[in-house]
Amino acid sequence: MDIRQLKTFWTLASTRNFSRTAESLNYVPSTVTMQIKALEEELGIKLLDRLGKSVVLTDAGRRFLPYANKILNDVEEARHAASQSGELTGTVVIGADETLCTYRLPALLRLFRERYPHVRLLFRPLSSHNLKQSLREGNADVVFILDEPAVSADLHTELLLDEPFLMVVSPDHPLASRSTLSIEDFHREHMLLSEKGCSYRTYFYRTLLRKGADSLTELEFNSAETIKQCAMMGLGIALLPEMAIKGEVERGELIALPWDLSEIRFATQMLWHQEKWISPSIRAFMELAGNVLKRSS
Missing domain, CATH: 3.40.190.10 (Periplasmic binding protein-like II)
Structure with missing residues (x-):
């Protein structure tokens, strides 16, 4: 095997697409196919499967990927050490x-x-x-x-920044002028939420249910920006990190509701x-x- 084959395999594992891999490496797609085939033949294993236009690593491919990554990193380190300019390179x-x-x-x-x-x-x-x-x-x-x-047992984690959350509505929403809220005020309201599986959506929803909320209508989105725009249009109540809505709240385009979210600690x-x-x-x-x-x- 050679470094070009390993780099092609690593890039293909990242993009999961032959055309994007070829474009990234300045190859034609047939070159990508040829290098992967040569690598598989030398190793005597099948590294990936094609499913339509996408690529899926086999079990052997997933096991091999960390070794390919380490070899490429070692090569980058060697190039950096040998470089007269001392400038960082690599990916x-x-x-x-x-x-x-x-x-x-x-x-x-x-x-x-x-x-x-x-x-x-x-x-x-x-x-x-x-x-x-x-x-x-x-x-x-x-x-x-x-x-x-x-x-985590196998991952290093560095906490960088605590992220407070706000519950916000448009200025003309019925709850926008309230100085206090009870759980009953959320009954039959439209909640603008992130996709299922999002940790803060799950935590927030559990919290509301634990406090007795019912008859909530959920509108689900996969983008915080979309949720923000829908809230500004008066479509419902949104829960978003302050970093996403700070400007809109300061300009009065969104109103922060007086609801205690201190138990939600995300970072x-x-x-x-x-x-x-x-x-x-x-x-x-x-x-x-x-x-x-x-x-x-």
Whole structure:
């Protein structure tokens, strides 16, 4: 096997698509197919299956991926050590959910690109329940999650920033002018919620039910920005992290309801696998992420 084959396999495992892999590596699709076939023949195992236009790793492919990743990282480290310029090179694969992609990470990614122009960033937006798995399967180097602080047996977790939540409505909503609320005020209201499986949606909904709420009508969305826009249009009550709605609340476009959410403690967190070798480029990204996001407000 050679480095090009391993890089092609690693990229294909990340994109799950032959055309995108070819475009990313400046190959024609047939070159990707040829290199994967040659790698499979040399290893004597099938690394992936094609399902329509998408690619799925086999069990053997998932087991092989961390080793391919380590070899590529070692090569990057060697190139960096031998480089006369001393400039960081290599690739960093990042994963995050939609909310953090939109409201926390753009400034970080721009600053990293300015400081380390020769490091290639691959960004993978993922649903919340797939983020930790992407680390365990070697598909991402670092992921960011918005969740309750937690400890994992195989993942390192760095808590970066506590994220308060607000319950908000449009200025013309019937509850917007209330100075106090009881659980009965939520009966038969339309709740604008994130998709099932989202940790803060699950926690919030459990809390309302525990306090006696019933007859709630749920409208489910997979985007915090969509929830915000629907709330501003008067479609219902939204629960969102303050980072997503701070400007709208300050301008009076959304009204924060007087409902105690102090028991909901969620935070922006950075995770990476305990067994992963951290290359100089990944280390630089993690250090910058810690500095930038801990200063966010």
